[in-house]
Amino acid sequence: MALDITTARGAMTGARYIDSLRDGRDVWLDGKRVDDVPSHPAFSGMVNELARIYDLQHTEKHRDTMTFVSDETGNRCSVSWLLPRSLEDLKKKRRNSEVWTAESWGQLGRSPDVLAPYIISLYKSRERLSAVKHPHCDFGENIVNYHRYCMENDLFLTHALGDPQVDRSEQPQNEQRAKREEDLALHVVEETPEGIIIAGGKQLATAAPISNETYSSLSATFANRADPRFILAFSIPTNSKGMKILCREPVSVWNGSYGHPLGVPYDEQDSMLFFDNVLVPWDRVFMLYESGPLLRDFAAGINFTEWANLCRIHERMKLMTAVATMIAEAIGVLEYREVAAKVGEMTMYTQMWHHAMEGVEHGAHMGEGGVMALGSMAGMNIYFAQTSARMVQLLREVSGSGLIMQPSENDLANPELRPYLDRYMRGKSVDAEYKSRLYRLAHDLAVSSSGMRQEVYEYWHGGDPNRNRINLLRGYDQSDIRARIEELVSRPLPHGESGV
Template sequence: MPEPRTPLAFNSPHYQSALHMHAAQGVHDAASLRRSLQDEREVWYDGQRVDVLRHPAFAGVLDTLCELYELQAHGPDSAQMCWTSPESGQRLSLSYLAPSTPQQLSAKIANSHLWMRHSHGQLPRIPDFMANVVVGLYDYRQELAAVQPQFGANAERYYRYCREHDIVLTHAIGDPQIDRSASLAEHPDYALRVVERRSDGVVVRGAKQLATLAPYCHEVLVYLSPAFFMRESPQYVIWFALPVATPGLRLMCREAQSPNATGFRHDLSARYDEQDAMLFFDDVFVPNERIFLLDDSATAARGFPRLSAWALMAGQVRYYHRLRTFLGVASLAAQSIGVDQFREVADMLGELTSYVELMRLALQGLEQGARRTSSGLLAPGVTLAMDAFAAQTTTRVAHMLRVICGSGLVMQPSEADLRNPVLRPLLERYMCGKDVSVAFKSRLFRLAAELVSERFGMRQELYEMWNRGDVVRNRMALYASYPERAEIEAQVRALLQRGTDALEGANP
């Protein structure tokens, strides 16, 4: 066992630079993850600055993350979640593997399945996701170096730093929803920008939104949303990474989705409400070695899909496991009230099963359709069709579960009701299910309610609709870039030409 990690002071070189590799100890476990979060991060919740390690609003997800990292470090699947560093000899997370062979890509995808299965597909920004974005940044290093050699070198060093220290990241790519019809020339603070250029770095000012998982992360990676590539000025084009505990960086978290009311189980929101945050950059200094791109919007536009290549695959793996969770809950709920053989209900269960199976087959296709990148890595196939599919089906899936469960989503006894000796006999008689106890049925329907009718489920559904980008833009991009389109059109043209030739031959 390695020696325990020492808490990183704010002025530690680990926080001040991405260049230092000394004291790297590989994968985190539960204890080292908690210790690594003992820093001077400025996190605000409900108007108060809080300690993420001690505030009850953050306890559930922190415990869940610790469980996942414990599984990675010491669990029964640890050998399938780790690999050995070629530089330090430490055990590293497979989330950070940059695959160059089909075997490595398969191992990497299998690792994503383990992360997502253990969290039931309920953590959209699970650490495996952003680790894969850093792999994408590393893959794009040559194009960054073409803009400025230091940018490419920074990307490579940062990748090695993150993988050797098992860094947990969030990303911030969205601009605040202020007035998106306004001109940045008239309102320069509507997007994050460089306000000072120095010999040792730059100073940035502005805000970024929906930095999911941010309170629990070591670092934030900032780059441009695809909707805002073409900036009006180079000062708005910058890619960089910073420690969450950086002076001038403030995190304001939204209200927790887990209800404060007592007496009811909230198994999902209590464990998987991963938090979203607004990031305020109040004239924050970014050292040169942490800048990956500056001023060049064209390189940013080309680079966005490259950064996302492996992360989008991980996201689709997660959606597959989320659909499996929906199928399991819907199936058990239908059985518990004896409606699983009703034609309409069985049809919906079959439709939900078809979505699960389509996702399974599509994931296999992404792996089989792997492509070689310009840096020599092996990336999964393009996910645009699956991105659109997920955005289209998420509302339908939630609707079906609502229909199957009906009023059971509303009327269920609390834990205190179940323990009450006066009420329990009545509950067992009038609120039990088919071959299941009232305790099992009530908890099952509470789980369903969290998925589709409570705040946690509403946030998750909204996330599924938009996190992969605008579904219309994704469909347009799919059509425009579809490699088989030319061949398909040629086949149809040939068919039409036969008819045209026949018509012209009949009319000399």
């Protein structure tokens, strides 16, 4: 039985996670099939880091923060999968997310802690899902069972929401699109007694080659389809027969000993998924042919429904601000008025995000389906898409040309070169090692291919910023202030004396 939990072992361990990736998944990189994902240089840094953090769940220091005891099985399960029923549960989930994000420096937009809120969001909507009837299954019951299965096994999910970027003039976000959709996007080919057969492509599945399961649904941009065959939501094992994973160029593989403290251990990988007549069993289908029950989750900003991304973004902001401060100190410019103002601007963004987090926690309430929800986060995804790019630019301006030229670890270890480095590449009261390594960290945030990939990711992570701004405007209640303005301009305005 696909969703049986009799052998579930609760919170993931590092060794169990690594072993789970050796399941025959069809992963491709640079024209070659990857035989062993955990040991491949493009993936091993990230896999080993996740394994390390998984093991923290079982340490005395973090066990009670990162896990809870399942009422059904007695397993210790990850707090990422906890259904919050009280304010204290929400606080516990915040503490768990803070551990995940601090341990990974806020770099992982698709950590195991991030996708659990997607499934929990569907769990909250289970009655709406069940209201859509299908003779083969109950969609709401499926999501309840699937959440239980993920929780008891502590599975790592990726998601794939977007359509292939082929001819967007013919795709559903274009109001002039053709009535018939081209069969490039993921769609139902046929129904069988075992499940649905699907075919098509999906992008962009971050962490797909290193995940346990792939959740696929619609993005807000592509939700309104001309053909109901393209409306589906489901989750399948990442090694499902007929699903190919094509990886982008890694940002974790480098020549030489130049430091990449973020790129090497935290390259999540982003992938295209190709579905070639893949079977999705009926008990793994969460919606079919009707988008209505899914659209409400889009309106809520599904990427920002729980603490995982809020905490991650705060950690990333703190990291960029601290690195900028330390570099300014290391080269003796922090007291310069213009430099201090730039770092102060970064501090402002970081503090504003913290205040917003406190605000959404203060607005916590009992939500749909008997599950606690944080307060409104309207606009926060847009705010970060804008401020992240600004903070990267400020880091570049504070750091100056040192971002481009710093010695490698081999340079630092070379006795012939070292005297020159100590004389010409040290900083203010800091040696060449400290300064160069600090600058390499800044380089990975603001200059390297890893840093640039991260910034593109942050811009699109909350969805299309332009669409989000439009939706924010359309949903913003201005009725009270508009009525007052209309009343003000309905009569002559105060004015000066005529002829004066």
